[in-house]
Amino acid sequence: MTLQATLLAQRAAFHTELPVTLEVRKDRLKRAAAMIADNADAFCDALSEDFGHRSREQSMLTDIASSIAPIKHALRALDGWTKRDKRAVQFPLGLLGARAWVEYQPKGVVGVIAPWNFPVNLVMGPIAGIFAAGNRAMVKTSEFTPRTAALFETVCVKYFAAEELAFFSGGPDVGKAFSELPFDHLIFTGATGIGRHILHAAADNLTPVTLELGGKSPVIIGKDADIARATERVAIGKMLNAGQICLAPDYMLVPQAQEQAVVDGLKAAVSAMYPTLLANPDYTAIINDRHHQRLADWVADARAKGATVEVVNPGGEDFAGSNARKMPLHIVRDATDDMIVMQEEIFGPILPVRSYVGDVDSAIDAVNRRDRPLGLYYFGPDETERRRVLDRTISGGVTIDDVVFHVSMEDLPFGGVGPSGMGSYHGFDGFKTFSHAKAVFKQAKLDVAKLAGLKPPYGKATMASVRRQMK
Template sequence: MTMHDVLNRQRAAFMAELPVSLAVRKDRLNRAAAMIADNADAFCDALSEDFGHRSREQSMLTDIASSIAPIRHALKSVERWMRRDTRPVQFPLGLLGARAWVEYQPKGVVGVIAPWNFPVNLVMGPIAGIFAAGNRAMVKTSEFTPRTAALFEAVCGTYFAPDELAFFSGGAEVGKAFSELPFDHLIFTGATGIGRHILHAAADNLTPVTLELGGKSPVIVGKDADIAKATERVAIGKMLNAGQICLAPDYMLVPEAQEQAVVDGLKAAVSAMYPTLLANPDYTAIINDRHHQRLQDWVADARAKGATVETVNPAGEDFAGSNSRKMPLHIVRNATDDMIVMQEELFGPILPVRRYSGIDTAIAEVNRRDRPLGLYYFGPDADERRRVLDRTISGGVTLDDVVFHVSMEELPFGGIGPSGMGSYHGSDGFKTFSHAKAVFKQAKLDVAKLAGLKPPYGKATWTSIKRQMK
């Protein structure tokens, strides 16, 4: 079947099924969790093959467990999410017996375009909200993770009929055709540049779109921050998946007097966690040769333009002489705006560290760039923290750590401006993939006459007008 055929089949089955019961939603969620849990080992193998090496434990944490957790959360919460939301009506309609409420109704068929960096989790996270809301789904997987994509296609039929969930793989042409389908909703996770094309394609069908993009997520180290704790937590977030995370710390802003301490703290933390890299099973490789070369070129660009680059290579390993795509952390000092590392989202183990003279200078540095997907602040000063929260705009914030806000199921995850549009996760995801249908039930009395809405207009009409204009 073509993608159009599958879409038509899913939509017909969806319309025939309405209303989608709680039992059906829970059954699909349970089957989705089973699809991942039953094939966890195979998914970990496929992920490692796709990356050239990927830590098995990391894959279990970030792609297997983190896929099942939102599904389990949805299973526990969906009955509550489905309840009608009673709303007040204007005086005196409520006294006369009128009632208003919102019903959350499934939209229909939702398209999911998934990226390569977490190619299981960023399929199944949206699926949790999509199925909880009573929809069906079609998924376009990334061509950069072909083994993972093939595994999804191989196992899906054991758990789902094609009119419930279907997977499609292929390159840019397949992705373009997929994004042009008249879905009832489309969610895309990936680069900002591609997101613009997705939005254009969806516009022709007036398809509502959720865009989960990226950007340069800053770390602000406050003047009284615990440097050892802050640098260890930044190092954990930066080195996870070798920095190939949309929420990875992209650059650090540190007080002038603490720059050296921050650099030393980063080196110590990385060296303790990864005393070796090339043969270390805990450290992940860069996804492909093109991205590996891109990162090397960006480091060379920074050096050529005057940056000091400090490579964190505790064992003194020969990366240039290896055929591995593993890459150590490169700390870039004296990074300037004309360097690519300060212009583009890095998506790899490169970390510029820039100095600031006061917190308002750091805030201004953030605000003159595109609004980021995440922002991270370290420090005990409540006033300084409040100023950062009030004076910056970002998709989300983690205080005294990095990335963690994305794992909170009842916090909306999404960007703003170039870092994204819309959000999902938990109840917010349920609402994203639902249509909030307004319902009003009129009172038995002749309200139109009482409110002066029924011609001929007269005293009652003017009484109603004056009441509404008070």
């Protein structure tokens, strides 16, 4: 079916089905989990083909298990999420028998525009909330992961009717047409620049939008941080998926006296995890030649503008002579604001390390001069310093004494702020995002309008009601 025909079919089926029972929602969630679990090996193979090489174990962690976990979480919590939310009624209506509550209703058909970096997880994570809320879904997959996209289209029909869940692939023309459909909600995960186009397209239909974007997520190393522990955890987060993560540490701010120790710690941690890279099955390749060239150009730009670039290549391998698109970690020291690596989200194994002088306020000021990031990471035992970072910076989310992990907590909302995103999902927050919170008021049997002076002829009761509301 065409995009338009699928939307019409899903919407018609949705209205016919109302109300969407808990049993139906749970059944769809279970089928979604089964679709991924039953085809886990095929998805891992497709992901590795799309990337040129992608660690199988990493794919199992970041795209298979992490897709099933939010679905299982929704199944366990759904009974509580869907309960009527009782609200207070103003005096004296509550005493007279009036009641108020909120009911969470499904919105209808939700569009999902997924990115290439985690092309299974960033489809199925939203699907968990979409199905839990009682909706149907249409998904536009990334043209940069065509094998994974094709696999979704093949396996989906074995588990879902097209009126429940449907996948569409293609290039920018398909993406444009998809974003212009009058969905009941649209969620996009990807680059900030494309997010602006998505928002413009959705505005014509007044479609509510959730944007999960990116930005330059900073790491702040506090004055008394354990450098060895901090640098190992930063290295794990930065090297996962070869840095192709919207939440990857994008630059580090470290006390001036600790800069060399931080650089040494990063090198030691990366070398221990990846003693070689080219033939290492644990290390993922850069997604395509264009992206690889972009990263190389940015490193060259930094060097040309005076940066010192330290390449972490413990095996002394010849990356220039390889066509594997694997790229070692490049630590960029003396990075300045005129360098592209300090202006754009990196999305690869390049890590600027900058020092600050004085207390943590210098690092806070450096963060606040930039757009608000999707994630922020602080390392340090000083509670006062930590509190100051939390209070004086604004970001989508924060992980303390580690990186990235807040995205894995299903009971926390996940989303950005400003240029790093709009709205949030995951867990109950995702259920609410994809639901309409419908206010319901049930009036008392008594003639409240007369008692409150709300109907003519107005008189003493009217003014008493006015004075009561103004107290």
